[in-house]
Amino acid sequence: MRNKIFSNIAHRYDDFVGTFDYDKIATYLPLMKDELILDLGGGTGRVSKDLANNTNGCIILDLSYKMLLQAKMKSRSMFLIQGLSQHLPFRKKSLKQIFLNDSLHHIAEQERTLQDCFNVLDSKGKLIIREYDKKKFRTRILILFEKIVRFGSKFLSADQLSEMCIEQGFEVEYHRPTKSTFILIAEK
Numbered sequence: 001m002r003n004k005i006f007s008n009i010a011h012r013y014d015d016f017v018g019t020f021d022y023d024k025i026a027t028y029l030p031l032m033k034d035e036l037i038l039d040l041g042g043g044t045g046r047v048s049k050d051l052a053n054n055t056n057g058c059i060i061l062d063l064s065y066k067m068l069l070q071a072k073m074k075s076r077s078m079f080l081i082q083g084l085s086q087h088l089p090f091r092k093k094s095l096k097q098i099f100l101n102d103s104l105h106h107i108a109e110q111e112r113t114l115q116d117c118f119n120v121l122d123s124k125g126k127l128i129i130r131e132y133d134k135k136k137f138r139t140r141i142l143i144l145f146e147k148i149v150r151f152g153s154k155f156l157s158a159d160q161l162s163e164m165c166i167e168q169g170f171e172v173e174y175h176r177p178t179k180s181t182f183i184l185i186a187e188k
């Protein structure tokens, strides 16, 4: 179902969601310039361009082939993988940084995804997650909307996600760049 909705709207996704204001959150992102980054659930690559410009290159992994086709039109220098966040096709300890923007709440198997991220990250590697906090008022409007369009989303609060990451073995901190969003940084 999730896959279908994103595939159906892929060609209009960027117009619908709008441009991503990277500069607004850049100070919260502990990006390592000399390392590759995995944009997990990266979709149309809306965010990946900026990630690629601020690191040593970006790999986008997404469930939806049609979302990835949009990313392909943006840049040929990004690596695209159609796959599942809970079955990451990388060797253990092979990545230094993983970013999820607005995608975790769309992922059905969140715990297994966090576990897989932990496995493929090298020690001191970072998992950075930008999400909408389900406890905040403005997020409730988004929750309602996503319920109506039957996205099957599972929103978490910053504290709930912190606990889930700690259970996997991460050390966690989070910041609140806006009232309704948080950026969680989980270090292995």
Ligand SMILES: C[S@@+](CC[C@H](N)C(=O)[O-])C[C@H]1O[C@@H](n2cnc3c(N)ncnc32)[C@H](O)[C@@H]1O
Binding pocket: 002, 003, 006, 040, 041, 042, 043, 044, 045, 046, 047, 061, 062, 063, 064, 067, 083, 084, 085, 086, 100, 101, 102, 103, 106, 107, 108, 109
């Ligand atoms: C709201 S979009 C966000 C896209 C992008 N991160 C952005 O900010 O523009 C959520 C994306 O998560 C992807 N997705 C959902 N479940 C997934 C899974 N299990 N594995 C990989 N990608 C998934 C969807 O296909 C969709 O492209």
